[in-house]
Structure formats: structure tokens, C-alpha cells
Amino acid sequence: xxxxxxxxxxxxxxxxxxxxxxxxxxxxxxxxxxxxxxxxxxxxxxxxxxxxxxxxxxxxxxxxxxxxxxxxxxxxxxxxxxxxxxxxxxxxxxxxxxxxxxxxxxxxxxxxxxxxxxxxxxxxxxxxxxxxxxxxxxxxxxxxxxxxxxxxxxxxxxxxxxxxxxxxxxxxxxxxxxxxxxxxxxxxxxxxxxxxxxxxxxxxxxxxxxxxxxxxxxxxxxxxxxxxxxxxxxxxxxxxxxxxxxxxxxxxxxxxxxxxxxxxxxxxxxxxxxxxxxxxxxxxxxxxxxxxxxxxxxxxxxxxxxxxxxxxxxxxxxxxxxxxxxxxxxxxxxxxxxxxxxxxxxxxxxxxxxxxxx
Amino acid sequence: xxxxxxxxxxxxxxxxxxxxxxxxxxxxxxxxxxxxxxxxxxxxxxxxxxxxxxxxxxxxxxxxxxxxxxxxxxxxxxxxxxxxxxxxxxxxxxxxxxxxxxxxxxxxxxxxxxxxxxxxxxxxxxxxxxxxxxxxxxxxxxxxxxxxxxxxxxxxxxxxxxxxxxxxxxxxxxxxxxxxxxxxxxxxxxxxxxxxxxxxxxxxxxxxxxxxxxxxxxxxxxxxxxxxxxxxxxxxxxxxxxxxxxxxxxxxxxxxxxxxxxxxxxxxxxxxxxxxxxxxxxxxxxxxxxxxxxxxxxxxxxxxxxxxxxxxxxxxxxxxxxxxxxxxxxxxxxxxxxxxxxxxxxxxxxxxxxxxxx
DNA sequence: TTGTATGCGTTATCAG
DNA sequence: CTGATAACGCATACAA
Numbered sequence: 001x002x003x004x005x006x007x008x009x010x011x012x013x014x015x016x017x018x019x020x021x022x023x024x025x026x027x028x029x030x031x032x033x034x035x036x037x038x039x040x041x042x043x044x045x046x047x048x049x050x051x052x053x054x055x056x057x058x059x060x061x062x063x064x065x066x067x068x069x070x071x072x073x074x075x076x077x078x079x080x081x082x083x084x085x086x087x088x089x090x091x092x093x094x095x096x097x098x099x100x101x102x103x104x105x106x107x108x109x110x111x112x113x114x115x116x117x118x119x120x121x122x123x124x125x126x127x128x129x130x131x132x133x134x135x136x137x138x139x140x141x142x143x144x145x146x147x148x149x150x151x152x153x154x155x156x157x158x159x160x161x162x163x164x165x166x167x168x169x170x171x172x173x174x175x176x177x178x179x180x181x182x183x184x185x186x187x188x189x190x191x192x193x194x195x196x197x198x199x200x201x202x203x204x205x206x207x208x209x210x211x212x213x214x215x216x217x218x219x220x221x222x223x224x225x226x227x228x229x230x231x232x233x234x235x236x237x238x239x240x241x242x243x244x245x246x247x248x249x250x251x252x253x254x255x256x257x258x259x260x261x262x263x264x265x266x267x268x269x270x271x272x273x274x275x276x277x278x279x280x281x282x283x284x285x286x287x288x289x290x291x292x293x294x295x296x297x298x299x300x301x302x303x304x305x306x307x308x309x310x311x312x313x314x315x316x317x318x319x320x321x322x323x324x325x326x327x328x329x330x331x332x333x334x335x336x337x338x339x340x341x342x343x344x345x346x347x348x349x350x351x352x353x354x355x356x357x358x
Numbered sequence: 359x360x361x362x363x364x365x366x367x368x369x370x371x372x373x374x375x376x377x378x379x380x381x382x383x384x385x386x387x388x389x390x391x392x393x394x395x396x397x398x399x400x401x402x403x404x405x406x407x408x409x410x411x412x413x414x415x416x417x418x419x420x421x422x423x424x425x426x427x428x429x430x431x432x433x434x435x436x437x438x439x440x441x442x443x444x445x446x447x448x449x450x451x452x453x454x455x456x457x458x459x460x461x462x463x464x465x466x467x468x469x470x471x472x473x474x475x476x477x478x479x480x481x482x483x484x485x486x487x488x489x490x491x492x493x494x495x496x497x498x499x500x501x502x503x504x505x506x507x508x509x510x511x512x513x514x515x516x517x518x519x520x521x522x523x524x525x526x527x528x529x530x531x532x533x534x535x536x537x538x539x540x541x542x543x544x545x546x547x548x549x550x551x552x553x554x555x556x557x558x559x560x561x562x563x564x565x566x567x568x569x570x571x572x573x574x575x576x577x578x579x580x581x582x583x584x585x586x587x588x589x590x591x592x593x594x595x596x597x598x599x600x601x602x603x604x605x606x607x608x609x610x611x612x613x614x615x616x617x618x619x620x621x622x623x624x625x626x627x628x629x630x631x632x633x634x635x636x637x638x639x640x641x642x643x644x645x646x647x648x649x650x651x652x653x654x655x656x657x658x659x660x661x662x663x664x665x666x667x668x669x670x671x672x673x674x675x676x677x678x679x680x681x682x683x684x685x686x687x688x689x690x691x692x693x694x695x696x697x698x699x700x701x702x703x704x705x706x707x708x709x710x711x712x713x714x715x716x
Numbered sequence: 717t718t719g720t721a722t723g724c725g726t727t728a729t730c731a732g
Numbered sequence: 733c734t735g736a737t738a739a740c741g742c743a744t745a746c747a748a
Binding site for chain 1: 460482626636
Binding site for chain 1: 733734735736737739740741
């Protein structure tokens with residue numbers, strides 16, 4: 001009746017086998033339920049295991065099956081609602097299929113990403129889901145392929161790698177958002193992102209993050225449709241944190257011909273832009289209209305409620321995991337790229353602008 | 359010059375040793391940099407490893423060191439900003455110490471938690487951080503102790519287990535929030551939580567989640583201070599999701615003597631309560647005052663900006679990981695319980711109430 | 717300093 | 733159906 005503080009030495013199959021009076025191999029078969037074992041033996045073995053409090057050592061198991069039933073997930077920022085929600089989708093789908101998740105947060109730092117990928121490979125994950133921080137440094141991602149383990153890109157694509165990728169078809173929605181703004185008379189439309197680049201401006205669109213580049217593509221298409229040329233002075237990067245965002249917004253609104261509308265790249269950017277606008281006493285949508293990417297939970301709670309580009313983020317996570325799982329099972333999905341649709345959700349943050357005939 | 363698609367068989371120490379013309383043990387020592395190896399041999403071995411593209415198999419390594427350099431983290435809901443931020447803290451601190459994280463989301467379901475803990479144990483994590491969904495079902499947590507692995511509770515405590523716990527000292531702050539409301543004339547103060555209980559009301563406070571119970575303790579103390587007895591009709595559970603929250607709020611505000619203030623248990627509850635109030639046309643703070651637990655990022659963005667109880671969530675995550683790391687290193691922190699301070703952040707969601715002399 | 721032999725806990729192979 | 737025995741890839745006590 002002593003509290004069984006059976007520390008130290010763990011109970012192994014060998015112990016169970018001895019207790020049940022069978023060979024290790026037989027016990028192993030019964031416990032791992034594979035191969036063939038007589039009902040009689042199985043009962044004794046299971047009883048012994050129960051009595052001894054046997055628990056399999058998954059490390060040892062993984063070692064000679066080659067499968068760890070674990071997938072690596074590498075994202076830039078868990079704090080970002082986008083990734084948190086996608087992670088939830090991945091987690092749910094993975095659990096359903098019996099996989100655990102090793103999560104690594106890279107803070108969008110490529111060096112950290114490189115290390116993370118290497119380590120996950122060393123830990124012998126069965127597959128990986130990565131939101132690559134850069135489309136330029138990709139050797140570590142190539143290593144994943146060379147290791148024979150499946151890799152799925154989340155939210156972002158990388159050219160030149162034979163990879164599967166799951167994300168949102170954001171360009172058309174970005175274009176629709178732009179069109180909506182144009183329809184209400186807007187001509188000076190800004191785009192603000194947290195991404196860093198060499199300069200602070202739009203420099204030819206060679207962005208390292210495809211999902212952000214796609215937003216821009218859509219916006220530019222929308223503008224082009226009515227013959228408005230790209231306006232580099234209205235495309236701003238580096239709005240990372242409130243301070244920098246404040247500077248970006250102040251600078252933008254101090255332009256001789258300031259934007260009448262701002263497209264905000266994600267929920268974090270939206271938060272900071274809204275805060276900055278308030279500080280400057282600039283009212284939405286009276287003084288400036290705004291549209292955010294992502295229909296984050298508080299988007300409808302602001303005053304006015306925000307018009308947004310809604311993305312099926314949870315579903316993206318689930319889809320990414322499902323593709324990976326299929327791959328890990330040796331099946332090959334027909335589609336190499338999955339793009340879920342985004343849609344414009346109209347609320348009240350777009351105001352009308354008198355179309356001043358120039 | 360063929361793209362080295364060295365699939366199948368992995369490169370092992372044996373291969374490196376052969377290539378370098380030394381014994382396995384020597385190569386192993388050089389690669390794991392322990393023991394003593396001549397500079398000459400080390401150079402040859404490292405060169406061979408580089409040439410062959412050797413990568414250590416951490417599984418095998420873990421097997422006979424007994425350490426996996428991995429910690430398990432079990433939380434109820436990653437979507438909840440609280441856990442997302444705490445996770446970030448844990449992640450940063452763990453990475454700093456060379457640990458990876460296996461993350462499991464239980465959806466606050468105890469059965470899922472039990473499974474998760476067992477599986478993590480089977481995967482031989484070196485330690486665990488758990489935000490237990492219930493203080494009543496704890497056998498699986500006891501198993502962690504019996505396995506000899508350190509366990510740290512996050513945000514919540516469990517009686518009767520010799521565990522370390524890291525969280526926020528929320529009761530005093532809850533009391534301060536209540537006092538602030540009382541100071542402004544409020545007497546009918548409601549508390550709304552997403553937690554489920556047997557009934558929908560306050561039933562003697564035996565909550566399974568200590569951090570929520572602590573909020574209530576603080577509130578009740580604050581009320582008691584001026585002689586207001588506990589008001590079970592104003593304490594509501596089950597505000598889980600917009601729909602249920604809507605019902606809770608509608609019911610609350612339809613009371614013959616409705617609350618003049620509402621304390622919202624966390625950011626998710628706050629979101630839904632605010633949405634519900636808006637739907638009902640109830641204005642903050644004119645018709646009802648609100649205070650939220652957690653200073654989530656958009657708390658200052660609502661109209662009016664929310665008065666909140668701010669918690670050092672990221673720091674809680676870091677502290678939890680640090681305690682665990684110390685434990686895993688065999689050190690014993692002097693404090694068995696770490697409680698970081700919370701504070702009231704006054705913004706504009708508390709209105710004055712005329713103290714009607716009864 | 718280096719090499720040999722053994723162990724970690726499973727699964728897998730192949731006789732019996 | 734069952735039981736020896738050999739992997740799996742690395743670390744480590746011990747001997748040389």
C-alpha cells in the first residue's frame with residue numbers, strides 16, 4: 001500500500017515479458033499490437049503491463065520504425081493572430097491523425113529559421129510545416145527535401161522548390177478591396193506592412209514573403225484597372241511595432257497629397273495604424289478610410305467596425321496539416337498548391353470621397 | 359556534380375569514422391565534443407562529417423543520455439491571447455536554454471489533457487508546463503511526478519500536488535478593480551466567465567480553475583469590504599462563445615435590479631460581452647461600466663478605451679520556463695510558487711453611478 | 717589519446 | 733503462434 005514511487009529505472013518490455021512468462025518479442029507484439037499473439041498470452045501480457053505500470057518508450061520505438069509521429073511547425077510569430085489560428089487548425093488536424101507538434105517561433109528571423117529546421121530534422125520529425133521568413137535563403141528548406149521528409153509551406157510560397165504549399169488566394173481579394181475603395185472615390189490608396197526591406201519603400205516588389213507581395217499585386221492590379229500607376233510613395237514597409245508605425249503614418253499623412261485610404265497588411269499593423277491615427281486626431285472614415293487584411297475577432301468591435309479582407313485561416317491550417325499527413329503516408333496529393341478563397345467583408349470603415357476632377 | 363539526393367540510408371557516426379579512418383567512439387567524441395580527441399583526429403573527423411553531410415540522430419542520442427532536450431507544453435486554448443503570449447514567453451526562454459517545445463492544445467477538455475500528458479511522458483520530454491483544465495482530475499499529473507520529471511503549473515494551481523506553479527497574483531488586482539467600481543458608486547457588480555460549471559451560477563466557488571476562482575475571491579473581498587454580501591445572481595459562467603454570452607448578458611440586464619458594472623474574465627469574454635452589449639443597444643459606460651481582465655492589445659482601441667487588469671503574461675511564460683529549466687538541471691528553486699503582480703489600468707470604461715440612498 | 721565492447725528500449729527477421 | 737537474435741544510432745566504461 002505504499003505509494004508506488006517507482007522512480008529510477010523505467011519498466012520495459014523485458015520486465016513485462018518476464019512477469020508474463022513470455023519472450024520479449026512476444027510481449028512486444030502484444031503491446032504494440034502487431035504480428036500474431038494468442039489470446040491467452042496477450043491477456044497475461046496486458047495484465048502484467050498494467051500491473052507494472054508499463055509505458056512504451058516512444059523514442060526507442062521511433063528509432064527503429066523510423067517514424068516519430070511528430071511534425072515540426074515553424075512560424076514567424078505566434079503572437080500574430082493569423083499564425084495562432086492557423087496553428088490551431090494544424091494542431092487539431094494533426095492530433096486527429098495521431099501526430100504531435102514541435103512548435104518553433106522564429107520571430108521572422110531567417111537565421112533562427114535555419115537553426116530550427118536543422119534541429120527538427122535532427123530530431124527526426126516525420127514532416128514539417130513552415131512559413132518561410134524569406135524566399136531568398138532556402139538551402140535549409142532544400143535540406144528537408146533531401147532528407148526525404150515532406151514539407152508544406154504555410155501562407156507563403158518559395159519559387160524553385162518542388163514543395164507543396166497551402167495558403168490564401170489573397171490577390172483577387174486585395175484587388176476587390178481596392179476596387180471598393182476606388183468605387184467610393186478613392187484614388188490615393190496606401191498600403192502599410194510590417195515587413196522590413198532594404199529601403200522603406202516599394203522597391204520593385206521583390207518581397208521575401210509571397211503573401212505580402214500578393215496583396216500588393218492585387219492592389220496594383222486594382223489601381224491599374226482604372227489607369228492609376230503604381231504610387232511608390234504610398235507603399236510603406238517597416239511598420240513594425242507602434243513606434244515605427246506612428247512614424248510611417250505621420251509621414252504618410254503629412255504628404256502634400258496624402259492618401260485617402262489605407263490598406264493594412266495584417267491585424268497587428270491594423271492595431272498600430274488605428275492607434276496612430278487616433279493619436280493624430282485623424283478620424284475613420286471621415287478623414288481617411290481603412291481596410292484591414294484578416295477578419296480578426298475585434299475587427300467588428302472598433303468604431304467604426306472595420307471593412308476587412310477575411311481569410312479562412314483555421315481552414316488553411318487544417319488543409320496544410322492534411323496535405324502533410326497525406327504526404328507522410330506516402331500518398332501524393334494531386335494539387336501541389338492549395339489556395340483557399342478570401343473575401344471582402346464590408347463594414348463601415350470606408351468613406352466616400354468627392355471625386356475631384358483634376 | 360549530381361544534386362546529392364542522398365535519400366534512403368542516413369549518414370551515421372560509423373560512416374564518418376570510416377571516412378576519417380578512426381573508430382566509432384572517437385568520431386562520436388569529436389562530433390559530440392566531449393571526452394578527449396587529438397586536434398589532428400578532430401579535424402579529420404569534422405571534415406569527413408562535413409563532406410558526408412552528417413547530421414546527428416537526436417533520437418538515438420536521447421536514448422542513452424536520457425535527455426531529449428524537449429519540454430511539453432499543455433494549454434487549453436492557443437487562440438486565447440493569454441496563452442498565445444505566455445507560450446511566446448515559454449518559447450523564448452526555452453530556446454535560450456536549448457529546449458524545443460511540443461505543444462498540445464486541449465480545448466480545455468480534461469480527457470484530452472490526460473491523453474496529452476501520457477503521450478508526452480511516453481515521448482520522454484524532460485519536463486512539462488501545464489495549465490490544468492481541472493483541479494479535480496489530477497492523476498495524470500501525479501504520474502508526471504512519479505516519472506521523476508519536473509512539472510510546472512502555468513496560470514493555475516492544483517492543491518495537494520507538490521508542484522511548482524507560476525502565475526499572476528490576480529486576487530488583489532481584482533479587488534482593486536472592484537474597489538474602483540465601488541468608489542464610483544457601483545453596488546451591483548457582475549462577473550462573467552467562460553468556464554462551465556454544474557449550474558450556470560456561482561455555486562460555492564469550488565472552481566476547477568484557480569485563476570478564475572482567484573478573480574472571484576478578489577471581487578468578493580472588495581464587495582465585502584463595504585458590507586455587500588455575495589450576489590450569486592450576478593456571477594455567471596458558461597459565457598463560451600458569442601451565442602451563450604449573448605444569452606448571459608441578456609439575462610443579466612433583464613434582471614429587475616440589473617448590474618451597473620460587469621467584470622469580464624478574459625479577452626475572449628470581453629469581446630463577446632462587448633459585442634452583446636452593442637447588439638442590445640446598451641452603452642458603455644453610460645448604461646453599464648465594464649472592466650476586463652488582461653490588457654490585450656486592442657483594449658485601448660475600443661470606444662471607450664477599456665479599463666483593465668493588466669497581467670505580465672509574457673513574463674509569466676518566461677518565469678514558468680525558467681523554473682522548469684532550473685528543475686530539469688537538478689536545481690531546486692527556493693520559491694515553490696511564483697506570483698507576478700497584476701495592476702489596474704484605468705481608462706474610460708467605468709462610469710459614475712448616483713449612489714441612490716436606499 | 718584511441719579503440720573495444722556493451723547498453724539504451726524497441727521493432728524486425730527468421731527459425732522453430 | 734513463439735522465441736532467440738540482430739538491428740536502430742549513439743554514448744560510455746574500460747582497456748590498451
